[in-house]
Amino acid sequence: MGKEVIGLDTLTLRPVGYVRSPYQQPREVPRGPGAQHSAEGVLEILPEFEAGLKDIEGFSHLFVIWAFDRSEGFELVGTPPTDDRPHGVFATRSPRRPNPIALTVVELLRRDGARLHVRGVDMLEGTPILDIKPYLSGVAPEHLRRGWLDEAEARAANARG
Amino acid sequence: MGKEVIGLDTLTLRPVGYVRSPYQQPREVPRGPGAQHSAEGVLEILPEFEAGLKDIEGFSHLFVIWAFDRSEGFELVGTPPTDDRPHGVFATRSPRRPNPIALTVVELLRRDGARLHVRGVDMLEGTPILDIKPYLSGVAPEHLRRGWLDEAEARAANARG
Numbered sequence: 001m002g003k004e005v006i007g008l009d010t011l012t013l014r015p016v017g018y019v020r021s022p023y024q025q026p027r028e029v030p031r032g033p034g035a036q037h038s039a040e041g042v043l044e045i046l047p048e049f050e051a052g053l054k055d056i057e058g059f060s061h062l063f064v065i066w067a068f069d070r071s072e073g074f075e076l077v078g079t080p081p082t083d084d085r086p087h088g089v090f091a092t093r094s095p096r097r098p099n100p101i102a103l104t105v106v107e108l109l110r111r112d113g114a115r116l117h118v119r120g121v122d123m124l125e126g127t128p129i130l131d132i133k134p135y136l137s138g139v140a141p142e143h144l145r146r147g148w149l150d151e152a153e154a155r156a157a158n159a160r161g
Numbered sequence: 162m163g164k165e166v167i168g169l170d171t172l173t174l175r176p177v178g179y180v181r182s183p184y185q186q187p188r189e190v191p192r193g194p195g196a197q198h199s200a201e202g203v204l205e206i207l208p209e210f211e212a213g214l215k216d217i218e219g220f221s222h223l224f225v226i227w228a229f230d231r232s233e234g235f236e237l238v239g240t241p242p243t244d245d246r247p248h249g250v251f252a253t254r255s256p257r258r259p260n261p262i263a264l265t266v267v268e269l270l271r272r273d274g275a276r277l278h279v280r281g282v283d284m285l286e287g288t289p290i291l292d293i294k295p296y297l298s299g300v301a302p303e304h305l306r307r308g309w310l311d312e313a314e315a316r317a318a319n320a321r322g
Binding site: 009010011012013014015016045049051052053054055056057058059060061063065067069076077086087088089090091092093097098099100101103105128130131132133134135136137138139140141143144145146147148149150151 | 170173174175206212213215218219220221222224228237238249252258259260266289291293294296297298300301302305306309310311312
């Protein structure tokens with residue numbers, strides 16, 4: 001079983017697979033304004049969960065929910081690499097979160113059994129995968145406001161002249 | 162602490178808040194082809210995590226990661242309400258997942274202290290919130306393939322004439 005509830009207030013999760021990534025260390029992952037995530041990697045699903053991949057190859061993009069397994073503790077307010085000002089953790093993608101879970105959208109290139117070859121990994125080698133979901137629709141750019149990130153990018157663009 | 166690692170292979174999470182939703186029972190949540198999620202609700206963050214909301218009000222949309230706390234066990238292959246054919250759990254949004262975690266994109270209407278008023282809830286009243294992240298960008302519709310879901314919708318449209 002992948003789920004075990006202890007008491008009423010906690011939820012225990014376990015990996016359904018692991019990421020094969022070109023990145024071994026956090027500093028290798030592109031970060032900051034304009035960072036591109038075009039790295040290819042593999043989502044290796046454990047054999048016991050492979051049946052759950054049926055028909056996933058029809059989707060071009062996937063949500064991957066994964067664990068920040070090399071992050072310690074959390075910081076409610078911190079300064080992200082994309083800015084020089086502090087913001088609340090729920091307004092950033094910081095790994096130092098109350099629950100150390102992460103979300104990445106990847107492009108599915110092909111499926112090879114229990115191995116999903118994807119583009120857009122920003123995880124480290126060996127990262128535990130908690131869940132995969134199909135990407136069904138996005139919010140159009142013209143409907144998005146991105147708060148401090150837009151402001152930081154505008155300041156950075158001005159500073160560059 | 163919101164994180165506690167037990168051994169190497171499990172991750173224990175706890176709620177950072179709870180959803181106030183108009184839906185009391187699963188059958189009340191719109192499902193199936195063309196379901197619209199325009200219901201308004203509130204994400205109530207626990208007082209100890211309120212500082213983590215700093216600057217979140219600048220974002221129009223948020224990812225909410227939450228727990229399917231009323232789901233039991235999992236099913237690797239099942240038939241979703243949007244189709245009459247079975248698909249793998251990682252190719253659906255079924256609540257009966259190896260790790261019972263869910264992802265919803267909501268529109269942030271306003272913040273009132275630790276209460277985020279949002280549009281687009283599909284959670285039940287009292288659902289535990291595990292994390293909130295800013296929505297930064299989406300995949301353009303012209304780049305998306307949606308596998309069995311597109312096929313099921315096409316069949317449904319043909320059946321309607």
